[in-house]
Amino acid sequence: MKQFEWSLRLKGFPVNEAKKTQAIIDGFTKADYANYLSKQLQAIVAFHLEHTPFYKVLCGDINTSDWHTLPVLTKTDLQQPLADRLSDKYTVKTVHKHKTSGSSGTPFEFAKDNFAHAMTWVTFMQRYSWFNIDLNTSKQARFYGIPLDTKAYYKERLKDWLGNRFRFSVFDLSDAALDKVLHKFMRTKFNYINGYTSAIVQFAKYLERKNIILKDVCPTLKVCIVTSEMLFEDDKKLLEKQFNISIVNEYGAAELGLIAFEDKNDNWMVNSNHLYIEILDNNNQPVPFGQPGKIVITDLYNRAHPFIRYELGDLGQLSAKSTLQHPILESLTGRTSDFISLPSGKIAAGLTFYYVTKTVMTKEANVKEFIIEQIEIDTFKIDYVATEALSKTQQKAVQLAVDKYLEPNLNLIFAQKAVLEREVSGKLKQFRSGF
Structure with missing residues (x-):
């Protein structure tokens, strides 16, 4: 049973339509993709200029036909009521709403229309399949935080059940707590690990002290996907040694979904299905592939809320091997505020x-x-x-x-x-x- 996909469909997210769109994008030639990207960028800008007063005011009197003169959207720009930022085709009751974690110091609420949210999850499904992970059937060991107030706590637990995952709290990483984590791995046929880098690294250090290889006690494990925090090379080696499975670096943001995901050749492939990534200098001018700068991203499909040339607050660079169709994130060097x-x-x-x-x-x-x-x-x-x-x-x-x-x-x-x-x-x- 495709439990996860059905949970999305029951909430009104058109998963099948998103899958068809993704299949079309995957079949593009280099020229086809360039044409597709150009049309999508023009279309999303035109839509929000016509239907989103917030974005129209932000653009002012600039020449909106020139991509590089369009404003770079910052998190500070978005710190105003969500209703004031939505397009006139949607209301706060007809969109998928969520909040950013606030780790950058500027938390805000955002929205996606149902199709844009479906594209986000279809991309996750595609990338995870690279390592034989099926979000409908594969069991996830999840190292994340969890709200402590009762209502939000049980809401997250329900989402975990629908997503076929078991959540380990990252708020207690003592040896006593990690003993319980280890015993859960011994009793459960987990297929993959996903979660915050620092917590997963602490679990690996615990296993190292105990001289235990995780794959030996949980043979069904295939891959460990770390996200939300930097993964350094020596920590990656520790994870590979103590888990004895593939270690994959994931880069994402709540408001955009999956941004980049490592393939089996250790290339950090940018999600070009529904995102367009730019690397800009301090004057908001593009830098060549291979040079570092600010990461700026456009969601090609989100018509509920404009994320057009949106500055994440992260620094990074695209590999010189990148192409328009297949950008490769060479490095992620942290936040501009760090x-x-x-x-x-x-x-x-x-x-x-x-x-x-x-x-x-x-x-x-x-x-x-x-x-x-x-x-x-x-x-x-x-x-x-x-x-x-x-x-x-x-x-x-x-x-x-x-x-x-x-x-x-x-x-x-x-x-x-x-x-x-x-x-x-x-x-x-x-x-x-x-x-």
């Missing part, structure tokens, strides 16, 4: 701290997780979970690494914690700064 401002005036990526700590917080230091917060322009607090406190020698090693990667004379405050404060969604934001 930067460190230093006393010297230097600006560094927040991810620099990941490399700093990895050079010194080895297995010998027993550090499981960490969060770094910039509390003054020259002062950083490092909260970490470890079985033992970092020694003076280990703290000095971190300080020396900071001197090397960032700049000298920065103050570090170390604080050992039993658990780290995760975001409401359950994600772990490893660098925070108000500067």
Whole structure:
């Protein structure tokens, strides 16, 4: 029984129509796809200029026939009542509504029309099938957050049941909690793992300490799909070793769906079925393939709400091997807001701290997780979970690494914690700064 697809159809999402559209797109030649993309971009802009006052006001008097003069939509632009942003063909009762996680600091409510939402899920089905995962029949082990108020909690549990998945909460990653996770894997024929990178990495570290290979205790497992947080190469190697299955990097956003998904050749293939991705510089001008910039995306089918040249707040670059029809995301380097401002005036990526700590917080230091917060322009607090406190020698090693990667004379405050404060969604934001 196609339980998942039927649940979508019962909610009014035209899955069959979306599948037919996807099949047509898949059959396009290079020239066919270029023509299709051009027409879809023109059509979605024309629709929202005619039917969405919010977008028409945003465009003002610019030349809307020139794609590169169209405004780049930011999350701040969307922080107003949803009803004020919808096209006049829809109401808040006739669309699929959802909220972003707010991890960027600018949460907002958004909407999709039923066909656009169906295209989102049909794309997920297609990409997951690359690894022999069928959303209708494959059992998912899900590492995500879950609302704690009763009504929302049971709503998520119902969605989990309809989606043929079992959810492990990421709010408790103690050994006692992970013992229970392991025993659930021993008793359940899970086919794949999906969820937040940091939580799944913690489970792998637990298995490493126990000298257990997950595939040995759950032979039905095929693939692990990590999402929502960065996956670093050494963490990927750890997952491959402890799980003994394929590890796949997924990149998505609630408001857009699946943006990119790794194939079996480790190419991070961009979803070009219903999205158009651009990489822009700080002046909102396109950069060549192979160069980094801001990730800006257009949903080709969402007629309920305009996501046209929408700036996600992420930085990345497309591979030089990319084509219009098959873009490849070469790297994802984090959010535009995740930067460190230093006393010297230097600006560094927040991810620099990941490399700093990895050079010194080895297995010998027993550090499981960490969060770094910039509390003054020259002062950083490092909260970490470890079985033992970092020694003076280990703290000095971190300080020396900071001197090397960032700049000298920065103050570090170390604080050992039993658990780290995760975001409401359950994600772990490893660098925070108000500067």
